[in-house]
Amino acid sequence: MKAVKYFVVIFFSIFCTAICAQNVNIGAEITAALENNTYLSKLNYPKSVFRFYTDNYSGYHWTDSRQRQEQSKIALLLLTKADHYGLSLSDYHLEALSLEKLEQWADFPSEKNQKERTLFDILLTDGLITFINDLHFGKYNPLYQKTQIDTSRINGFCADEILSTARMHTDFQGAILKAQPSLKAYSDLQTYLDRSHTANDRIVSQTEMGKIIINMERLRWINTQSAYYIMVNIPSYTLELHQGDEMFGFKIVVGKSTTKTPVLESEISYFSTAPDxxxxxxxxxxxxxxxxxxxxxxxxxxxxxxxxxxxxxxxxxxxxxxxxxxxxxxxxxxxSSGQDNALGAVVFRFENPYAVYLHDTAQKQFFDREKRALSHGCVRVENADRLAAMLLAYDGSEYKVSELENAILSYEKRDFVLSEPVPIIITYLTCLIENGKLILYTDIYQFDRSLEGKFNQNR
Structure with a gap:
């Protein structure tokens, strides 16, 4: 009996030693590849890829039959549907990745194709990290260069960590897709685009498809993740107050083409009545x-x-x-404040380098116009008093609404400070989904052309 136990211990020890030796070899293969400039030159995010393998054991992650082959297939299929998310299929190494190649490693591969297997594993990792970054930041983000995204965590976001977490998640695909903006305008466009790709009869033209893609890109440049925010869209001349699933719309006047309203993100911390x-x-x-x-x-x-x-x-x-x-x-x-004051009865303040703000106006007749690019850059809001009252109510200060109304009627100077600042996004979207339909807006500042050119060049 002791001899049997001794044999089992010896066998298990030899088996573990063999497995550990194999793992060391596998780790060495990946590590060597990530130190090879030939491999690195193929990668979009080499530092992120290196962190992914270093932090999660530097062996194979997608081609090892013992580790979630189904997850690897889901990963590949997700990349092949990148166009459903307004992204280009040519950016994710799909020329070197396929389900057929993945299935070569259903069993332990022989030594002769280790280099091919290593390259496949690394390229799939880089393709997924690229996809996650593109979903979150966009391809042509004016604020962050690719090298910056690869090197550092930006606003708490790190694609290789997202990928590592997703691999532990039962809903692998869902965990990756959470990298997308949570803004309603984005999810509406993405759903519409996905439906267009899956429909037997394409529901949008090539021109409309291009508009959807560039405006999804713009929405990825926005950092705000809150469910409570104000979105000003310049081309549609609209302001939307989003409160969870509820949305309230307001007409606005924006800057002329010679005095453009800037695209920006900030927070409204207070508003004032009877402003100078x-x-x-x-x-x-x-x-x-x-x-x-x-x-x-x-x-x-x-x-x-x-x-x-x-x-x-x-x-x-x-x-x-x-x-x-x-x-x-x-x-x-x-x-001075009064009936003819250019800022009207109330002005909403938020920090920005352009010295612009939202405000009421004495020129109410401008809201009846279809084209409302008329200001010097600030945003004039129809029913600004109603917007102010809604901000107070949501802030838990509904009891101050009567004070607000009295201050407006009597032209009394009052500051109403919000306990929780409201994110404000001023953006430039030339298409949106309204009641399930795609609506195109005039490109009043001629911003679309340069972005369309970048995407067309990449196809």
Missing amino acids: WRVPQSIFRKEMLPEMMKDRSYLADHNYSIYDGSGNKVTVNASKLRQINNSPNNYSVRQ
Whole structure:
């Protein structure tokens, strides 16, 4: 009996030694490949791939028959459907990857194809990491270069960690697809595009397909992941307040083509009633000063006051007006609150480098126009008082709504600070899905052409 036990112990020891030796060899094969410039030159994200193998044992991950062959098939099939997500099939090494090749390693492969197997495993890893990054950041993100994404964690996101976590997940595909934006506009476009690819009769033209792809790309550049946010879309002249599954729409006026409203992300931390308007210097010099020179009553008629460089109010007479005209940069203009104030009754403040904001307006008639690119860059909101009341209610301050209404009616200056800032996204989407239909908008700033050119070049 002791002899049998001794034999079993010896056999198990030899078996484990053989397996460990094989694992060392497998690890050495992958490690050597990841130190080889010939392999590295084929990869989109070499540092991420290296981290993936280093952090998860540097052996085969997709071609080992003992490790989730079904998951490997799902991974390959996901890459072959990259176009369903507005991405190019040519970016994920599919010329070197196939289910047929994967099935070669259903049993332990012989030594003669170890190099081919190693390359397959690494290319599939890089293809998946590339796919995850493209889903999350887009291909042409103006904020982050590929080398930066490969090197560092950005806003807590790291594609190789997403892939490692997905491999442990029962829903492998679902875990990867969570890398996509959670914005409703994005999910609507992706669902529509997927339906178009799977339908027997294609439901969109090639031109419409191109519009969907570039606008999904733009939505991937947005960092906001909250279910509560404001989205301003310039081409559709609309503002949407999203509160979970609910959405409330508002008409807006945006910047003219010569004074474009900028694309940005920020947070609204407070809003003010009865605001003064500090006139931008460019508007003062180019538009107001000529009017002042023609008619001195222009200032009083519009409730404007002029201040010197020290912030002192200036009394304007003929002599002073000539000085101002000669040195306009030494002066500034403010418009006091009131019925004619350019900012209207309420203004929403948020940090941004462009000095733009959302605000009410005295020129309500502009909201009746179909084309509303009319401002100097700020966004004018129809029913701004209603938007302010909704922000207060969602912030748990519904009791302040009556105070807001009274302040607006009496032109009383009040700041309403939100306990939780509201993410605001100002974006540029030339197509959206409305009631299940694709709606195209005029490319008012001519931004589409350059992005379409990049995608067309990559096909």
